[in-house]
Amino acid sequence: MRIKYTIFIVFFMALVIMEKENKIISRVSDKLTLKQTPRTPLHPSGFSHLMLKYGVSFPALSKDFMLMKRRLENYSEHQEVMKRGRKHILLLATTRTGSSFVGEFFNQQGDNMFYLFEPLWHVEKMLTLDTGGTNATAATKAYRDVLQQLFLCDFSLLESFIDPVPMDHITPALFRRESSSSLCEESVCSPVIKGVFERYHCRTRRCGPLNLTMASESCLQKAHRVIKSVRVRQLENLRPLAEDSRLDIKFIQLVRDPRAVLASRMVAFAAKYKNWKEWANGGNVPIDDDEVRKLKGNCDNIRLSAEVGLRQPPWLRGRYMLVRYEDIARFPMKKATEMYRFSGIPFTSQVKSWILQNTQASKETSGVYSTQKNSSEQVEKWRFSLPFKIAQVVQRVCGPTLKLFGYKFVRNEKMLTDKSISLIEDKVFNF
Numbered sequence: 015m016r017i018k019y020t021i022f023i024v025f026f027m028a029l030v031i032m033e034k035e036n037k038i039i040s041r042v043s044d045k046l047t048l049k050q051t052p053r054t055p056l057h058p059s060g061f062s063h064l065m066l067k068y069g070v071s072f073p074a075l076s077k078d079f080m081l082m083k084r085r086l087e088n089y090s091e092h093q094e095v096m097k098r099g100r101k102h103i104l105l106l107a108t109t110r111t112g113s114s115f116v117g118e119f120f121n122q123q124g125d126n127m128f129y130l131f132e133p134l135w136h137v138e139k140m141l142t143l144d145t146g147g148t149n150a151t152a153a154t155k156a157y158r159d160v161l162q163q164l165f166l167c168d169f170s171l172l173e174s175f176i177d178p179v180p181m182d183h184i185t186p187a188l189f190r191r192e193s194s195s196s197l198c199e200e201s202v203c204s205p206v207i208k209g210v211f212e213r214y215h216c217r218t219r220r221c222g223p224l225n226l227t228m229a230s231e232s233c234l235q236k237a238h239r240v241i242k243s244v245r246v247r248q249l250e251n252l253r254p255l256a257e258d259s260r261l262d263i264k265f266i267q268l269v270r271d272p273r274a275v276l277a278s279r280m281v282a283f284a285a286k287y288k289n290w291k292e293w294a295n296g297g298n299v300p301i302d303d304d305e306v307r308k309l310k311g312n313c314d315n316i317r318l319s320a321e322v323g324l325r326q327p328p329w330l331r332g333r334y335m336l337v338r339y340e341d342i343a344r345f346p347m348k349k350a351t352e353m354y355r356f357s358g359i360p361f362t363s364q365v366k367s368w369i370l371q372n373t374q375a376s377k378e379t380s381g382v383y384s385t386q387k388n389s390s391e392q393v394e395k396w397r398f399s400l401p402f403k404i405a406q407v408v409q410r411v412c413g414p415t416l417k418l419f420g421y422k423f424v425r426n427e428k429m430l431t432d433k434s435i436s437l438i439e440d441k442v443f444n445f
């Protein structure tokens with residue numbers, strides 16, 4: 015009996031302490047919100063855990079007691095989210111690798127997610143030179159700093175890259191706003207203003223120009239934050255983010271067979287590759303072509319990033335995952351599960367049903383994680399549109415990249431179009 019009373023007294027005292035702490039915390043967090051700085055994690059007192067442990071097995075004394083217990087659980091839950099629940103994920107890719115699709119895996123997560131689609135678009139645009147390229151030195155630093163701020167729900171640096179510059183933090187021009195569920199939800203939706211044209215307007219509800227202060231407030235409330243970008247050149251450049259203890263960031267790098275990427279680009283940007291097609295049909299493809307140089311540059315950047323990631327230097331340990339587009343296309347549910355497990359974010363039924371609706375993953379054949387022949391065929395369709403000569407060029411300039419990711423070389427035209435040979439090797443990447 016005595017032990018029960020002791021526990022109860024300890025419990026009661028702790029509740030008093032907790033109430034006091036709660037007041038302090040809310041005062042502090044009010045201040046933080048006012049200053050619009052990100053909330054720092056609160057440390058749970060070991061005390062409340064002790065209490066919770068005893069409280070659970072303690073006989074219910076009264077309604078009040080149960081209420082107190084529940085409040086205690088709430089309090090502790092809140093602290094847990096703040097302490098280690100919040101995840102920051104950067105989805106890194108290059109164009110034509112299916113990154114918008116994979117980004118949706120996170121965008122569809124639900125109310126706990128703050129997802130941003132290509133915020134660096136504005137930065138790249140602003141830093142584009144008259145020659146058409148970007149100032150690499152300036153861009154590298156700007157990408158890193160903008161990402162760091164955005165993960166902390168601070169839009170101020172990004173604002174300076176939006177053209178025209180937002181007035182009072184309001185902009186009708188945020189690139190692909192409608193691709194972020196979190197930028198179109200009720201709390202971020204301000205009234206429509208007549209006569210203001212919004213190119214990237216929300217589709218789920220009618221909203222006025224985006225109030226970035228509201229976006230920031232919403233961001234601060236979310237448990238998890240994910241940003242997708244095809245603009246970061248080298249993972250190494252993001253080391254300061256990995257070392258920022260406020261973020262506890264993880265990187266998912268999405269890669270795809272460079273031959274398939276090129277085939278896809280040749281369809282999407284046909285004019286740019288007109289010469290290539292002629293060369294492929296007639297003579298040799300010149301290796302010093304600008305596009306070839308770009309291709310090589312891209313392949314090298316992707317490979318160097320992956321090599322750093324797979325090497326797992328101390329600053330990246332446990333923070334890097336490599337995913338091949340081809341595996342996602344063939345085994346979407348399995349890969350999404352892996353990505354969520356890696357990220358530490360709960361894999362909600364909402365995401366699962368989105369994947370089922372938008373892929374051919376189904377329970378029909380051999381289990382939930384089965385794939386259908388169709389998606390495999392889809393993934394290797396490029397083999398019938400890319401001339402062998404061009405495939406050869408890619409193999410020449412991107413050889414080490416193909417090798418690293420497990421994409422088989424083709425030796426001749428026949429092998430390229432032989433459906434019975436898959437060019438995707440089974441490969442497990444360490445993370």
Ligand SMILES: *[C@@H]1O[C@H](CO)[C@@H](O)[C@H](O)[C@H]1NC(C)=O
Pocket residue numbers: 081084085088
């Ligand atoms: C616990 O939290 C939930 C949601 O955050 C709230 O609805 C509920 O009233 C809280 N319970 C108590 C006892 O404070």
Ligand SMILES: *[C@@H]1O[C@H](CO)[C@@H](O)[C@H](O)[C@H]1NC(C)=O
Pocket residue numbers: 149150151152
């Ligand atoms: C590129 O950016 C750097 C740093 O901002 C600057 O010093 C340099 O002049 C820029 N180069 C060009 C070509 O604009």
Ligand SMILES: *[C@@H]1O[C@H](CO)[C@@H](O)[C@H](O)[C@H]1NC(C)=O
Pocket residue numbers: 182184225226227228
């Ligand atoms: C933008 O949102 C903030 C926070 O809700 C609000 O204080 C501010 O007045 C809004 N700005 C405009 C111009 O409506």
Ligand SMILES: *[C@@H]1O[C@H](CO)[C@@H](O)[C@H](O)[C@H]1NC(C)=O
Pocket residue numbers: 386387388
């Ligand atoms: C592949 O999908 C198409 C339509 O998406 C369908 O008509 C066709 O029957 C499927 N083929 C196989 C082998 O499942």
